[in-house]
Amino acid sequence: MSVDLTARIGHVTLPNPIMTASGCGGSGRELGRFFDVTKLGAIVTPSITPEARSGRPTPRLAETPSGVINSTGLQGPGIDAFLEHDLPWLEEQGARTIVSIAGNSLEEYAEVAARLAGAPAVTAVEINTACPNVEDRGLTFAAHPTAAGEVVRAVRANTRRGVPVLAKLSADVTDVVGVAMACADAGADGLSMINTLHAMAVDTTTLRPRLAGVTGGLSGPAIRPVAVRCVYQVHSALPEVPIVGIGGVRTGLDALELILAGASAVAVGTANIHDPSACVRILRELDAALRERGIPRLADAVGLAHKPAGTLMRRIDPNVGVGEPTEQETLQ
Numbered sequence: 001m002s003v004d005l006t007a008r009i010g011h012v013t014l015p016n017p018i019m020t021a022s023g024c025g026g027s028g029r030e031l032g033r034f035f036d037v038t039k040l041g042a043i044v045t046p047s048i049t050p051e052a053r054s055g056r057p058t059p060r061l062a063e064t065p066s067g068v069i070n071s072t073g074l075q076g077p078g079i080d081a082f083l084e085h086d087l088p089w090l091e092e093q094g095a096r097t098i099v100s101i102a103g104n105s106l107e108e109y110a111e112v113a114a115r116l117a118g119a120p121a122v123t124a125v126e127i128n129t130a131c132p133n134v135e136d137r138g139l140t141f142a143a144h145p146t147a148a149g150e151v152v153r154a155v156r157a158n159t160r161r162g163v164p165v166l167a168k169l170s171a172d173v174t175d176v177v178g179v180a181m182a183c184a185d186a187g188a189d190g191l192s193m194i195n196t197l198h199a200m201a202v203d204t205t206t207l208r209p210r211l212a213g214v215t216g217g218l219s220g221p222a223i224r225p226v227a228v229r230c231v232y233q234v235h236s237a238l239p240e241v242p243i244v245g246i247g248g249v250r251t252g253l254d255a256l257e258l259i260l261a262g263a264s265a266v267a268v269g270t271a272n273i274h275d276p277s278a279c280v281r282i283l284r285e286l287d288a289a290l291r292e293r294g295i296p297r298l299a300d301a302v303g304l305a306h307k308p309a310g311t312l313m314r315r316i317d318p319n320v321g322v323g324e325p326t327e328q329e330t331l332q
Helices: 079-093 106-116 145-157 176-185 221-237 252-261 279-291 313-314 327-331
Strands: 006-009 012-014 019-020 062-066 067-070 099-100 120-130 165-169 190-193 196-200 215-219 242-248 265-268
Touching: 006 221, 019 279, 067 221, 079 106, 099 106, 106 120, 106 145, 120 145, 145 165, 145 176, 145 190, 176 190, 176 221, 190 221, 215 221, 221 242, 221 252, 242 252, 252 265, 252 279, 265 279
Parallel strands: 019 265, 099 120, 120 165, 165 190, 190 242, 242 265
Antiparallel strands: 006 012, 062 067, 067 215, 196 215
């Protein structure tokens, strides 16, 4: 059976739902040595800031059970170098590019968005709301619905019409649904979730924090159940808003779990560290998983965990459910 893997984010249709997570696939060149980057639905860039940033001091990474804590500090070349070197390379390859942007004030987010507005190679813009807002005592934009909505509004106002704006949300909040609603109301065309979880590790030999920055972001399989929960809750409240599910995806079945919870697309992050070809492998595995389950279209699986048993079978064959339940429905 052939499976239609196309995924829709705002006004944009992607050939498949698998993409890199911001900061975990470089700007394309790094993974391009292992596979054709156009095979992915999209490449999501590291978070681009107005000026170049050197990031935090080393050590920046600490392994934990089923995860990694990183404290890179949004190291990057800045918007000028990105537009001069990285984006043109991605355009030459024919890759669909989602540019992650970051800043420490509304003005910085708006500035980066405005600079990208003149670049035709931008498929979508993803707002990293996990940055500390210097105007709000260092609290992250993601921490409060009002702040998250304001940054979305600033970016949307400076983004070219027709280019989707995605808000990347954190699970380190009291009410992720409330933040998601505020972002959607402010003009976000979709949501990316979740970002890394705030975490820390202490070295029991040196008796000191394992990261130079003391705390960092936890990613990897350890956070996938949290991501599934958040995607499920937000899709339940905002079923028409596309979601890019992120968090601990290692296999096609991991990706399918997020899709069933409500994600329209899936970003792969930490898995790229030890397996640079993880994204294309996961895409193959997802395709096989959908075929094995008799699901002809990716869109049929989005949010299916919210539906009554047998919904998919009735969607494929309207006669299913008339009279006695079928064997497939009974098994479901």
